[in-house]
Amino acid sequence: MPRQLIIACLLAFGASMTHAQSGPLRIEITEGVIEPVPVAIPRFIAETAAADTLAGQLTELVTADLVNSGLFRAIPADAHIGRVTNFNAPVQYADWKVINVHALITGAVTVTDDNQMVVSFRLFDIFSQNQMEGLQFAASTRAWRRIGHKIADRIYARLTGEQGYFDSRIVYIAEEGPKDARKKRLAVMDYDGANNRYLTDSSSIVLAPRFSPNAREIIYTSYETGVPQVFLMNVDTLRRRLIDQDRNMSFAPRFSPDGQRAIMSLSDGRNSDIYSVDLATGQKTRLTRTPAIETAPGYSPDGSRIVFESDRGGGQQIYVMGANGGNAQRISRGEGRYATPVWSPRGDLIAFTKILNDRFHIGVMRTDGSGERLLTGSRLEEGPTWSPNGRVIMFFREIPGADGGPIIYSVNVTGQNLRKVPTPTFGSDPAWSNLLE
């Protein structure tokens, strides 16, 4: 967690213009086809010579965030008629309206001698001729990517009415080497693949990491004791500890929403059942008691319920039970097998992997199992994880064959905007953090 990041102030610039507004600019995120909204993001103005490079980089980053969301289309600079040379000069709305820009984003960057920067931006609704937002961020220049993501998050929030997801991280498994001698390392990166950092070497197999609610800790499975066991690691210090001292095999951990507990599968030498573990005391509570395989548990965002997969009815299916166990209800009803359920942070949907006729799909359903929609499909893919705002899902897809390996993808919950997430090596088991603090 970069301590140098200090957001000194959020200042509103000027009052909103009071022109007549014929419906302010607002993007509804629905399940239908979304036509990207045209935006113009002229190069941010460098208020000091030292800010020139950063101004360009910040412009590119904010543009990339918004365009990659699938909700916005950037009108290229060579099509612009208006020129923004003074951050405080009035906007010439007609110049933007004529090229059909709906939203204009302007920015200015100042860098001081001690490598501190101030970044200001404004968001204008061209058709309503209205300033929708004006903010200023102060931080170390080293934190420029986070500031850019925060600006994009504010714009996204202002235009959609929903929280953004750009200032967030991914923890995943970096994979290298031949398939029968695959080396795996824990790695973290920004949501867009930048700032990749490895947290372990490849001496032990590591699997399926997940962030704590504040993204400062990671819970994951490692073979460093010789068998799969769940560990807790601090992302900054890399100190780690075994969760269950009883030497059971344990795997598939996730944090509770308050970060106080972890839920996971424990195999006591007979069978895999779901337990919750108090992370402070290590005390375990057994939540399922069947001869079936029960795994991939996760909490609802309010912590009151647990979704998991079980083959108690034959094949893998998705069940929901209370946070204290008992009385599990099967919610998956379609053909095929269902695995890796994950509750949306919005609470409305559960993402899953579906296996049908030798194909794997990522899909979503309501929490009662209704309204199933498949978003993607391929020969082998799994492991959905939600963006902090519940609008985007990352997962991984295996390239088949002897030389194959996993690639991380993102897709909007609408099923649109399938994209590869860049990683230096093969990547699997992505898990998205909450928005960073």
Place this chain on the structure above:
Amino acid sequence: MKFKQTMVLATCLMVPAACVDLRGGPGDDGSNTGSGSVNDPTSVAYFNQTIVDRVFFEVDQSTLNPTAIGTLDAQSNWLLQNTAYAVTIEGHADEQGTREYNIALGARRANAVRDYLVSKGIAASRIDIVTYGKERPIAICSEEICYARNRRAVTLVTAGLGFQGIKGKGQM
């Protein structure tokens, strides 16, 4: 680990039909120590090559088929005669499944083998189990011919004690 490579190669020379796409995966060497001679019926090499160290499973199943039972009968007879040895049973799955389910499935397969050996009189205290899920394939193509070889439980003979895994207790 040179030893591992040698062992797998030797296995292939002895039983070529069983070695399609078989490469020495690190999951199959474990803490094998003291190979001895293939001609010495009390040696680990003899166990691995003549007794056969592994059994195979159908998709998503942990049921022991007749071939597997024949193999495990031979393993249990050998272990009853060679009491200085302990074993670690590795459970594995093919890649056609979700990772966490396959970890549990590998554990279920290792349990099935452990339970059978115990039923034949092998002390549960001599048996450790570990699941690798789909993390340690020995055959790497994305076809059933490879998947079938990866859906396996491998009995690793070790020179007694020393392994850090989970002791099979026979009961919960």
